[in-house]
Amino acid sequence: ETGVTQTPRHLVMGMTNKKSLKCEQHLGHNAMYWYKQSAKKPLELMFVYNFKEQTENNSVPSRFSPECPNSSHLFLHLHTLQPEDSALYLCASSQDWSGEYEQYFGPGTRLTVT
Amino acid sequence: DQQVKQNSPSLSVQEGRISILNCDYTNSMFDYFLWYKKYPAEGPTFLISISSIKDKNEDGRFTVFLNKSAKHLSLHIVPSQPGDSAVYFCAVTNFGNEKLTFGTGTRLTIIP
Numbered sequence: 001e002t003g004v005t006q007t008p009r010h011l012v013m014g015m016t017n018k019k020s021l022k023c024e025q026h027l028g029h030n031a032m033y034w035y036k037q038s039a040k041k042p043l044e045l046m047f048v049y050n051f052k053e054q055t056e057n058n059s060v061p062s063r064f065s066p067e068c069p070n071s072s073h074l075f076l077h078l079h080t081l082q083p084e085d086s087a088l089y090l091c092a093s094s095q096d097w098s099g100e101y102e103q104y105f106g107p108g109t110r111l112t113v114t
Numbered sequence: 115d116q117q118v119k120q121n122s123p124s125l126s127v128q129e130g131r132i133s134i135l136n137c138d139y140t141n142s143m144f145d146y147f148l149w150y151k152k153y154p155a156e157g158p159t160f161l162i163s164i165s166s167i168k169d170k171n172e173d174g175r176f177t178v179f180l181n182k183s184a185k186h187l188s189l190h191i192v193p194s195q196p197g198d199s200a201v202y203f204c205a206v207t208n209f210g211n212e213k214l215t216f217g218t219g220t221r222l223t224i225i226p
Contacts, residue, residue, distance in 0.1 A: 004157070031212055042116065043158075043203065043216040056213060090157050094212070102148060103214065105157025 003027040004106035006091050012112045013081065021076040021109050023091030032074040033103060034066060035090040043090065049074060050096065081113045117141055118206055120217035128225050133191040135220050137204035142185060144206040148214070149178060149189045152201045161202075162189070165209065194224045 004025045013019050025032065034046040048056035049068040063085075065077040074091055088110050092103040119138045127133045135149075145166035150158035164171040164178045164187075171178050177190045187206075191198055201221045205214040 033212070040218065042118065042218045043205075043214075045213055045215075048212050050212065058213075092157070102160035102163060105150075105159065107155065107157050 004091060004093055004104050006089075006106035006109050008109060009107065010110045010112075012114060013078065014114055015081060015083070017081075018077070018079040020078065021089055021091075021111075023074040023076075023106055025072055025074075025091075025093040025104070025106075027093060027104060029093035029104070030071050030096045031094045032068060032071070033092040033094075034074065034076050035092060035105075037088040037090060037108070039087075047076075078111075081111075083113050086111055086113045116218070117215050118204060118217040120202075120204060120220050122220050123218070124221040124223070126223045126225055127194050129196060130193045133189075133194045133198065133222055133224070135189040135191075135202050135204075135222065137187040137189075137217050139185050139187070139206050141206075142182070144208060144215075146207050146209050147178070147180060147187050148205045148207075149176075150203045150205060150216075152203065152219070158203055191222075194222075196224045196226055198222060199224045 007022045031050045036044045045058050046060045047066045052068050067075040088108045090108045091106040094103045117140050148163040149161040151161045152158040162173050162176050162178050164180050179188045201219045203219045204217045207214050
Protein backbone atom coordinates (compact mmCIF):
# COMPACT_ATOMS: atom_id res chain seq x y z
CA GLU A 1 0.00 0.00 0.00
CA THR A 2 1.71 3.15 -1.18
CA GLY A 3 -0.73 5.60 0.32
CA VAL A 4 -1.66 6.96 -3.09
CA THR A 5 -4.80 5.62 -4.71
CA GLN A 6 -6.13 6.18 -8.19
CA THR A 7 -9.53 5.50 -9.70
CA PRO A 8 -10.51 4.10 -12.05
CA ARG A 9 -7.71 1.62 -12.72
CA HIS A 10 -8.84 1.13 -16.30
CA LEU A 11 -10.84 3.44 -18.54
CA VAL A 12 -11.99 3.14 -22.13
CA MET A 13 -13.48 6.26 -23.63
CA GLY A 14 -14.50 7.55 -27.02
CA MET A 15 -13.06 10.72 -28.47
CA THR A 16 -16.21 12.69 -27.73
CA ASN A 17 -16.55 11.58 -24.10
CA LYS A 18 -15.75 13.53 -20.97
CA LYS A 19 -14.27 11.62 -18.07
CA SER A 20 -12.21 12.32 -14.96
CA LEU A 21 -9.34 10.54 -13.28
CA LYS A 22 -9.10 10.76 -9.52
CA CYS A 23 -6.09 10.58 -7.24
CA GLU A 24 -6.04 10.63 -3.46
CA GLN A 25 -3.05 10.57 -1.16
CA HIS A 26 -3.21 9.61 2.51
CA LEU A 27 0.36 10.63 3.36
CA GLY A 28 -0.09 14.23 4.45
CA HIS A 29 1.95 15.45 1.48
CA ASN A 30 1.76 18.92 0.03
CA ALA A 31 2.77 18.33 -3.57
CA MET A 32 0.93 16.23 -6.14
CA TYR A 33 1.80 15.33 -9.72
CA TRP A 34 0.30 13.88 -12.88
CA TYR A 35 2.53 11.82 -15.16
CA LYS A 36 1.88 10.15 -18.49
CA GLN A 37 3.61 6.94 -19.52
CA SER A 38 3.26 5.99 -23.17
CA ALA A 39 4.64 2.78 -24.58
CA LYS A 40 8.45 2.80 -24.85
CA LYS A 41 8.70 6.41 -23.69
CA PRO A 42 9.91 7.85 -20.39
CA LEU A 43 7.50 8.94 -17.74
CA GLU A 44 6.49 12.47 -18.73
CA LEU A 45 5.56 15.02 -16.12
CA MET A 46 2.28 16.74 -16.97
CA PHE A 47 1.30 18.91 -14.00
CA VAL A 48 2.59 19.78 -10.54
CA TYR A 49 0.54 21.17 -7.69
CA ASN A 50 2.17 22.50 -4.57
CA PHE A 51 -0.11 23.45 -1.70
CA LYS A 52 -3.06 23.29 -4.16
CA GLU A 53 -1.42 25.76 -6.53
CA GLN A 54 -0.34 24.68 -9.98
CA THR A 55 3.40 25.23 -10.28
CA GLU A 56 4.11 23.35 -13.47
CA ASN A 57 2.25 22.75 -16.71
CA ASN A 58 4.55 20.87 -19.01
CA SER A 59 3.04 22.10 -22.28
CA VAL A 60 0.05 19.80 -21.90
CA PRO A 61 -2.82 20.20 -24.40
CA SER A 62 -5.93 21.87 -23.03
CA ARG A 63 -7.98 18.70 -23.50
CA PHE A 64 -6.34 17.67 -20.20
CA SER A 65 -7.56 19.83 -17.35
CA PRO A 66 -6.22 19.27 -13.81
CA GLU A 67 -7.97 20.21 -10.61
CA CYS A 68 -6.61 20.18 -7.08
CA PRO A 69 -9.33 21.07 -4.58
CA ASN A 70 -7.12 20.29 -1.59
CA SER A 71 -3.70 18.82 -0.83
CA SER A 72 -5.09 15.28 -0.66
CA HIS A 73 -7.01 15.14 -3.92
CA LEU A 74 -6.05 15.62 -7.52
CA PHE A 75 -8.22 15.20 -10.59
CA LEU A 76 -7.48 15.06 -14.28
CA HIS A 77 -10.48 16.00 -16.40
CA LEU A 78 -10.44 14.60 -19.91
CA HIS A 79 -12.41 15.79 -22.92
CA THR A 80 -12.22 15.27 -26.69
CA LEU A 81 -9.13 13.10 -26.37
CA GLN A 82 -7.26 11.55 -29.28
CA PRO A 83 -6.23 7.90 -29.72
CA GLU A 84 -2.59 8.91 -29.13
CA ASP A 85 -3.59 9.97 -25.62
CA SER A 86 -3.98 6.30 -24.73
CA ALA A 87 -1.41 5.68 -22.02
CA LEU A 88 -0.89 4.92 -18.36
CA TYR A 89 -1.58 8.01 -16.24
CA LEU A 90 0.21 8.04 -12.93
CA CYS A 91 -0.41 10.27 -9.96
CA ALA A 92 2.32 10.92 -7.40
CA SER A 93 2.77 12.93 -4.24
CA SER A 94 5.71 14.16 -2.21
CA GLN A 95 6.20 15.93 1.06
CA ASP A 96 6.87 19.20 -0.67
CA TRP A 97 8.25 20.66 -3.85
CA SER A 98 11.93 20.79 -2.89
CA GLY A 99 12.90 17.84 -5.04
CA GLU A 100 14.78 16.27 -2.15
CA TYR A 101 11.84 14.16 -1.15
CA GLU A 102 11.06 11.10 -3.19
CA GLN A 103 7.72 10.90 -4.91
CA TYR A 104 5.19 8.23 -4.02
CA PHE A 105 3.24 6.91 -6.96
CA GLY A 106 -0.23 5.51 -7.30
CA PRO A 107 -0.90 2.37 -9.37
CA GLY A 108 -2.01 4.37 -12.38
CA THR A 109 -5.04 4.50 -14.65
CA ARG A 110 -4.72 2.66 -17.94
CA LEU A 111 -6.58 4.85 -20.44
CA THR A 112 -7.64 3.69 -23.87
CA VAL A 113 -9.14 6.22 -26.27
CA THR A 114 -11.14 4.66 -29.10
CA ASP B 115 15.99 14.70 -27.22
CA GLN B 116 16.09 12.59 -24.07
CA GLN B 117 17.97 14.10 -21.16
CA VAL B 118 18.12 10.78 -19.33
CA LYS B 119 19.02 7.55 -21.08
CA GLN B 120 18.90 3.97 -19.97
CA ASN B 121 20.44 2.24 -22.93
CA SER B 122 19.68 -1.31 -21.86
CA PRO B 123 15.96 -2.01 -22.15
CA SER B 124 16.43 -5.38 -20.47
CA LEU B 125 18.91 -7.31 -18.36
CA SER B 126 18.96 -10.90 -17.10
CA VAL B 127 21.07 -11.90 -14.11
CA GLN B 128 21.52 -15.16 -12.25
CA GLU B 129 20.19 -15.21 -8.70
CA GLY B 130 22.94 -14.41 -6.20
CA ARG B 131 25.04 -12.48 -8.72
CA ILE B 132 25.42 -8.73 -9.03
CA SER B 133 22.97 -6.71 -11.13
CA ILE B 134 24.28 -3.46 -12.56
CA LEU B 135 21.86 -0.99 -14.09
CA ASN B 136 23.14 2.07 -15.88
CA CYS B 137 21.85 5.54 -16.56
CA ASP B 138 23.35 8.49 -18.44
CA TYR B 139 22.24 12.09 -18.34
CA THR B 140 23.10 15.04 -20.51
CA ASN B 141 22.76 18.11 -18.29
CA SER B 142 25.56 18.65 -15.78
CA MET B 143 23.29 20.98 -13.81
CA PHE B 144 21.32 18.06 -12.39
CA ASP B 145 22.35 17.51 -8.79
CA TYR B 146 19.98 14.94 -7.34
CA PHE B 147 19.49 11.44 -8.67
CA LEU B 148 16.99 8.73 -7.83
CA TRP B 149 16.19 5.14 -8.70
CA TYR B 150 12.65 3.79 -8.80
CA LYS B 151 11.46 0.22 -9.13
CA LYS B 152 8.20 -0.75 -10.80
CA TYR B 153 6.30 -4.02 -10.65
CA PRO B 154 3.54 -4.76 -13.18
CA ALA B 155 0.20 -3.10 -12.39
CA GLU B 156 1.81 -0.93 -9.70
CA GLY B 157 3.21 2.57 -9.69
CA PRO B 158 6.97 3.14 -9.35
CA THR B 159 8.34 2.96 -5.82
CA PHE B 160 11.35 4.90 -4.60
CA LEU B 161 14.45 2.79 -4.08
CA ILE B 162 17.52 4.92 -3.39
CA SER B 163 18.89 8.37 -4.15
CA ILE B 164 22.16 10.28 -4.24
CA SER B 165 23.06 13.93 -4.31
CA SER B 166 25.88 15.35 -6.38
CA ILE B 167 28.06 15.97 -3.32
CA LYS B 168 28.52 12.21 -2.99
CA ASP B 169 29.77 9.55 -5.36
CA LYS B 170 28.28 6.55 -3.57
CA ASN B 171 25.25 5.79 -1.46
CA GLU B 172 24.50 2.38 -0.02
CA ASP B 173 21.32 0.93 1.43
CA GLY B 174 21.42 -2.78 2.17
CA ARG B 175 21.82 -4.71 -1.05
CA PHE B 176 21.46 -1.55 -3.15
CA THR B 177 24.28 0.85 -3.94
CA VAL B 178 24.11 3.83 -6.27
CA PHE B 179 27.28 5.22 -7.81
CA LEU B 180 27.56 8.66 -9.37
CA ASN B 181 30.26 9.69 -11.80
CA LYS B 182 29.68 13.39 -12.35
CA SER B 183 32.42 13.88 -14.91
CA ALA B 184 30.95 11.12 -17.06
CA LYS B 185 27.38 12.15 -16.24
CA HIS B 186 26.74 8.53 -15.40
CA LEU B 187 24.80 6.85 -12.65
CA SER B 188 24.61 3.15 -11.83
CA LEU B 189 22.63 0.96 -9.47
CA HIS B 190 24.24 -2.19 -8.09
CA ILE B 191 22.15 -4.91 -6.51
CA VAL B 192 24.05 -7.65 -4.72
CA PRO B 193 23.16 -10.38 -4.21
CA SER B 194 20.31 -10.34 -6.72
CA GLN B 195 17.09 -12.02 -5.63
CA PRO B 196 14.05 -13.18 -7.63
CA GLY B 197 11.95 -10.41 -6.03
CA ASP B 198 14.24 -7.86 -7.65
CA SER B 199 12.72 -8.70 -11.04
CA ALA B 200 11.06 -5.44 -12.06
CA VAL B 201 11.52 -2.40 -14.27
CA TYR B 202 14.02 0.09 -12.87
CA PHE B 203 13.85 3.79 -13.71
CA CYS B 204 16.47 6.37 -12.98
CA ALA B 205 15.33 9.96 -12.46
CA VAL B 206 17.20 13.23 -12.19
CA THR B 207 16.37 16.66 -10.83
CA ASN B 208 17.80 19.78 -9.29
CA PHE B 209 17.64 20.28 -5.56
CA GLY B 210 14.75 22.66 -4.90
CA ASN B 211 12.94 21.65 -8.08
CA GLU B 212 9.98 19.30 -7.99
CA LYS B 213 10.37 18.21 -11.59
CA LEU B 214 11.79 14.71 -12.03
CA THR B 215 13.02 13.66 -15.46
CA PHE B 216 12.86 9.90 -15.93
CA GLY B 217 14.71 7.45 -18.13
CA THR B 218 12.85 4.86 -20.19
CA GLY B 219 13.55 2.06 -17.75
CA THR B 220 15.43 -1.24 -17.72
CA ARG B 221 13.58 -4.51 -17.20
CA LEU B 222 15.62 -6.67 -14.84
CA THR B 223 14.94 -10.40 -14.72
CA ILE B 224 16.57 -12.49 -12.03
CA ILE B 225 16.97 -16.10 -13.08
CA PRO B 226 16.61 -18.59 -10.20
